[in-house]
Amino acid sequence: MTREDPTGDTTRPGRRAPLTRDAIVAAALALIDADGLEKFSMRRLGAALRVDPMAVYRHIEDQEALFDAIAETIFEELDVASLPWEGTWREVLQEYCRRLRGTLLRHPNAVIVFATRPIRSRTSIDTGVKMITKLRETGFPPGRGLQIVRCLREYTLGHAQSVAVLRLGAAARSRKPDRGDPDYNVLAEAADGTEPEDHFELGLTAMLDGFRPVRATGPG
Amino acid sequence: MTREDPTGDTTRPGRRAPLTRDAIVAAALALIDADGLEKFSMRRLGAALRVDPMAVYRHIEDQEALFDAIAETIFEELDVASLPWEGTWREVLQEYCRRLRGTLLRHPNAVIVFATRPIRSRTSIDTGVKMITKLRETGFPPGRGLQIVRCLREYTLGHAQSVAVLRLGAAARSRKPDRGDPDYNVLAEAADGTEPEDHFELGLTAMLDGFRPVRATGPG
DNA sequence: ACCTGAACACCGTTCAAGT
DNA sequence: ACCTGAACACCGTTCAAGT
Numbered sequence: 001m002t003r004e005d006p007t008g009d010t011t012r013p014g015r016r017a018p019l020t021r022d023a024i025v026a027a028a029l030a031l032i033d034a035d036g037l038e039k040f041s042m043r044r045l046g047a048a049l050r051v052d053p054m055a056v057y058r059h060i061e062d063q064e065a066l067f068d069a070i071a072e073t074i075f076e077e078l079d080v081a082s083l084p085w086e087g088t089w090r091e092v093l094q095e096y097c098r099r100l101r102g103t104l105l106r107h108p109n110a111v112i113v114f115a116t117r118p119i120r121s122r123t124s125i126d127t128g129v130k131m132i133t134k135l136r137e138t139g140f141p142p143g144r145g146l147q148i149v150r151c152l153r154e155y156t157l158g159h160a161q162s163v164a165v166l167r168l169g170a171a172a173r174s175r176k177p178d179r180g181d182p183d184y185n186v187l188a189e190a191a192d193g194t195e196p197e198d199h200f201e202l203g204l205t206a207m208l209d210g211f212r213p214v215r216a217t218g219p220g
Numbered sequence: 221m222t223r224e225d226p227t228g229d230t231t232r233p234g235r236r237a238p239l240t241r242d243a244i245v246a247a248a249l250a251l252i253d254a255d256g257l258e259k260f261s262m263r264r265l266g267a268a269l270r271v272d273p274m275a276v277y278r279h280i281e282d283q284e285a286l287f288d289a290i291a292e293t294i295f296e297e298l299d300v301a302s303l304p305w306e307g308t309w310r311e312v313l314q315e316y317c318r319r320l321r322g323t324l325l326r327h328p329n330a331v332i333v334f335a336t337r338p339i340r341s342r343t344s345i346d347t348g349v350k351m352i353t354k355l356r357e358t359g360f361p362p363g364r365g366l367q368i369v370r371c372l373r374e375y376t377l378g379h380a381q382s383v384a385v386l387r388l389g390a391a392a393r394s395r396k397p398d399r400g401d402p403d404y405n406v407l408a409e410a411a412d413g414t415e416p417e418d419h420f421e422l423g424l425t426a427m428l429d430g431f432r433p434v435r436a437t438g439p440g
Numbered sequence: 441a442c443c444t445g446a447a448c449a450c451c452g453t454t455c456a457a458g459t
Numbered sequence: 460a461c462c463t464g465a466a467c468a469c470c471g472t473t474c475a476a477g478t
Contacts (some may be wrong), residue, residue, distance in 0.1 A: 019461085042452060052463050054453080063452070112332060115381055118389055144422075150382070151375070151423030158378025161335055162370070169338055203371030203427060210426025239442085262471060272444050274472080283471070 016024060019051060021059045029110060032070070034107045036168075040064075071114045072121045077103045080127045089134045090208055093149070096131075097156045097204055104160035111164045115157050139213030148211050163197050174188045237270060241279045245289045250330045252290070256388075262286075291334045292341045297323045300347045309354045310428055313369070316351075317376045317424055324377075325417075328384035335377050359433030368431050375423060383417050 027048050032040050044062055046053030060066050078099045084091045104111050128149060135145035247268050252260050262283055266273030280286050298319045304311045324331050348369060355365030 038406035039372060039449085043450085054455095054464075057453075057460055058461065105381050112336065115378075116332060116385055147422050151379075151426065154378035154382050155371070155375040155423065155427075156378070157381065158335075158374035158376070159371075161377065161381070162374050165336055167339060199367035199370050202367050202431075203375065205376075206371065206430025207423060207427045209430040210428075211422075261469085263469085274445075274474095275443055278442065321471075 019049065019055055021069070024056050024059055025066065025073055028066055029070050029073060029107065032109045032113070033107055037112065041067060066115050068117055070110060071117050071119055072124075073106060074103060074110060074114050075119050075121065075124055077106075080123060083127075085130065085134075089131070089138050089140075092131060092134055093152055094204065094208060096127075097152050100153070100156045101160055105163060105167075106159075108164035108168055111157075111161050115161055140211075141214060144201065146216055151211075152204070152207060155207060156159060156200075159200050159203070239275060241271065241289070244269065244276050244279055245286065245293055247373060248286055249290050249293060249327065249330060252333070253327055256329045257332065276348060279397070287333050288337055290330060291337050291339055292344075294327060294330060294334050295339050295341065295344055297326075300343060303347075305350065305354075309351070309360075311352060311360050312354055312374055314424065314428060316347075317372050320373070321377045323421060324380035325383060325387075328388055331377075331381050331384045335381055360431075364434055371414055371431075372424070372427060373428060376420075379388060381422050 024045070028040070028045050029047055031045060035044075042056065043053040045056060049056070056066075060069065078096070080096070083095055083099075107114075114134060127147075131149050132142050132145040135148060136142055140148065235256060244265070248260070248265050250266055255264075262276065263273040263278060269276070276286075280289065298316070300316070303315055303319075325333060327334075348366075351369050352362050352365040355368060356362055360368065
């Protein structure tokens with residue numbers, strides 16, 4: 001009879017750490033960051049974890065659930081708890097968008113994963129509620145508050161997606177823009193000294209400036 | 221009535237229409253519209269065209285090139301030639317964004333295809349140049365014009381992507397939001413009477429309002 | 441010239457079997 | 460309880476062969 005280690009400490013050489021859901025999600029995101037979403041597969045994930053490809057199904061329902069978990073992990077990276085909740089709605093939302101942008105651009109290969117599923121985690125719902133509450137205090141009715149949050153989120157997502165596409169495309173694409181094309185040069189001139197990312201603050205400021213509390217114009 | 225059918229109608233029983241690049245791209249987009257991007261495959265495309273799965277490779281390099289072509293087809297659907305080019309920059313860009321939104325939401329399953337590749341077609345470049353020219357006439361330097369166009373495009377893309385996700389998710393998702401969750405009800409209340417699409421014009425107007433010509437504050 | 445279909449190197453996921 | 464690996468029903472793409 002051998003005495004088994006009940007703590008599950010099996011990290012001796014030649015022995016793997018036990019599979020956990022979090023470790024699987026982290027490994028999957030790392031794999032996507034490193035090699036791109038196209039190259040990702042459940043089988044490669046198993047290989048990266050040095051485990052049978054099917055072992056992860058013990059912890060995660062399927063690839064769809066894994067991607068949901070990755071999206072939530074990315075959202076957690078925002079650390080919304082530390083947003084300037086004591087400040088104005090504008091400060092909160094501005095900082096939220098900046099962090100969302102920064103986080104997404106740290107995972108350019110995973111932006112699509114994040115953008116293609118609605119996040120319904122506890123933290124995500126709480127954050128939405130807190131934002132709408134803050135906007136209500138400043139005179140925006142709840143419905144309008146939700147609209148504002150959605151507008152800003154969508155702009156930031158679209159921006160991050162576009163920048164990710166351009167960055168990854170610039171790195172991997174072989175067909176380069178045709179420099180002999182006169183119209184291309186007009187665009188190139190327009191883009192001169194303008195990184196395809198510098199405009200984020202411009203759009204963010206413009207949109208924030210554009211939102212004004214609703215006047216009461218009748219019942220409701 | 222014309223002598224020759226310009227649609228290339230050779231649908232007599234037992235005889236296929238000859239494969240053309242355009243027919244392939246149209247069939248692929250129709251398939252994605254109908255069944256979703258996940259279910260799309262080159263093999264299914266061949267089946268839909270009643271052709272050996274490999275026959276399309278005679279006309280299109282690979283799946284990536286096919287998706288590029290689909291993105292360009294969607295862009296053509298905007299019919300940018302009929303934008304109000306005689307009007308103000310604001311009218312042009314507003315209408316452009318509305319059309320882009322409408323077109324993308326007519327192809328919710330293909331929004332990602334469109335959003336994940338830069339379009340470099342003749343029409344697309346021309347449109348960008350014309351927009352920047354128009355903005356310059358109103359006092360926006362070319363670099364700023366390009367930034368404005370990008371901001372609006374990114375907002376519209378992010379919006380369409382989000383709405384597509386919500387619509388398709390609502391149709392297909394089995395795990396429904398937890399109505400017992402008190403926070404969910406705050407959000408539900410905020411969303412009451414607000415379709416998750418109504419806010420597009422709000423954000424568009426806010427952003428357009430926020431863009432003002434740059435004052436000359438020095439050389440250049 | 442254009443289409444075919446076998447073949448190759450992959451996928452996600454199920455499930456019976458192992459430890 | 461957890462991991463394995465054969466098996467199933469798929470993929471995209473290449474290429475020699477057909478018409």
